[in-house]
Ligand SMILES: Cc1ncc(C[n+]2csc(CCOP(=O)(O)OP(=O)(O)O)c2C)c(N)n1
């Protein structure tokens with residue numbers, strides 16, 4: 001057991017999986033000798049060789065296609081997309097090809113590849129380097145979508161994603177890269193699709209993921225002073241989604257607030273709310289609260305960005321309203 | 331058609347090439363009838379007229395090679411040796427079909443033959459072919475990846491990204507452009523200022539050659555050269571086959587956009603007529619033998635169609651199967 005940063009957990013997962021399976025290869029821009037834009041692949045080329053750490057041209061579509069074609073023939077490629085904003089240049093390969101290959105071939109081919117993407121703001125990173133696009137991919141049958149909040153989960157889930165037989169979209173929130181947590185040495189992968197109660201409570205469930213978990217914990221501490229007992233439920237994996245975990249939490253609290261840094265409109269919180277409202281309505285004592293970013297591109301100016309993104313204050317406000325029985329959006 | 335037919339291949343092989351071309355021609359003509367009869371529910375993009383490109387290119391391949399194809403892919407698949415029965419079964423939406431009725435014409439595969447898929451997206455197979463070539467190189471067994479695409483696809487960004495990447499990494503890829511002069515209803519000249527697609531190879535430091543796409547032997551020779559180069563580790567090539575589709579873009583297209591006389595001119599080089607004529611003239615293959623080929627093709631297709639018609643229809647419970655390769659609790663994946 002050691003305490004490491006989130007980014008290091010990713011590096012360890014890649015390194016250990018590459019040591020375990022020679023079919024694991026990495027592709028991405030600047031990931032070779034430079035070690036990637038955020039240093040995640042530093043040292044991997046030197047250790048595992050140029051044939052397995054493939055530093056690519058700036059050609060997202062060709063790179064995702066290369067990973068896909070290789071995966072269909074037995075490789076286990078992991079692509080690094082510098083920011084999830086750039087995955088849009090490879091959408092055909094992700095959405096029309098990789099996601100559907102298993103289904104449209106009647107199960108005869110599959111695409112066991114992982115696409116790692118940085119997401120979220122890092123402070124004034126503005127409109128094209130700050131988005132959180134996870135909901136887009138959760139909408140596409142055939143893809144799995146993972147969004148860890150801690151170094152332990154990041155490592156265990158990335159290992160699981162690499163061994164998974166399906167294409168996995170793996171989100172890494174920039175603001176979490178330097179957060180620390182305990183991680184086992186040569187740890188085992190954790191199965192995808194299990195949420196986690198990270199704080200128990202009796203009045204309100206905050207269902208969230210990635211940095212939202214940390215914000216929810218802060219909000220929970222403030223709300224506790226008001227006598228509101230908050231349960232923080234880390235979704236961890238959007239697809240597969242842990243319906244039973246959500247139900248178990250709502251059985252304890254009877255109230256739900258969804259939270260993510262992604263824009264609230266059409267965000268994954270809407271899906272969680274819909275699952276709760278349509279399948280667990282009997283458990284709900286109040287309308288569902290929603291917190292997400294405002295529906296604007298990410299502004300550059302710090303004060304505008306702060307107004308756009310979910311804050312602990314906003315979470316606290318919406319939580320109070322939800323518990324009073326009159327939840328608001330935003 | 332400059333060289334003598336018998337120069338590189340023996341007579342039975344050459345007759346075999348004719349048989350493949352005829353099989354494709356008749357497969358497509360019958361598919362059109364079966365569609366009109368209501369047996370085929372989806373799209374069909376017939377490759378009638380382009381048989382020589384498919385057969386010539388595939389004749390240059392070995393068992394370890396893989397192919398990525400297009401929306402006009404039946405010919406490539408049959409040229410590679412696919413079973414017309416399982417193909418018709420897929421078109422008829424039967425479980426016995428290549429994709430268990432989940433794919434249809436646009437997504438057909440045969441994993442055993444290394445046929446990794448037609449594609450419903452123009453240019454969509456090109457990046458996958460780059461990845462297949464990458465894995466061929468990693469395997470180190472000399473296999474290549476062939477990417478078929480049309481003249482329309484070369485205007486997609488992916489084409490340029492992938493040619494650059496494959497050339498940079500010296501991947502064993504062979505890019506075969508079937509230039510049939512049209513993308514849907516628009517002439518190639520209205521879509522690109524570069525009439526010869528082969529010229530684009532120069533931008534990626536790879537050889538670009540032009541083949542007479544209606545001459546199966548010319549295509550064979552040009553593709554064989556590209557394959558040899560790829561196998562030797564010298565990287566990718568681009569081969570442009572100049573050809574023409576006799577039918578519309580899809581079944582039902584009336585081709586009102588064609589200038590008068592254009593089709594008639596191309597019919598003069600119809601490979602299913604000119605090639606057997608050369609076999610007769612230059613190698614003395616007699617009418618009896620050619621007649622046997624024709625009869626064999628019809629018998630095979632009769633059986634194939636009967637196989638499809640007798641196939642089973644998937645139960646609706648199969649709708650949710652094969653979304654994921656994982657056997658995880660399906661409730662969590664809804
Ligand atoms: C990305 C995309 N855009 C448009 C289409 C519609 N479409 C299908 S085939 C086709 C023409 C393709 O022309 P070409 O590449 O020359 O192939 P050909 O049909 O001539 O064989 C078009 C535009 C598509 N399937 N995919």
Ligand SMILES: [Mg+2]
Pocket residue numbers: 480481482508509510511512513514
């Ligand atoms: Mg065309």
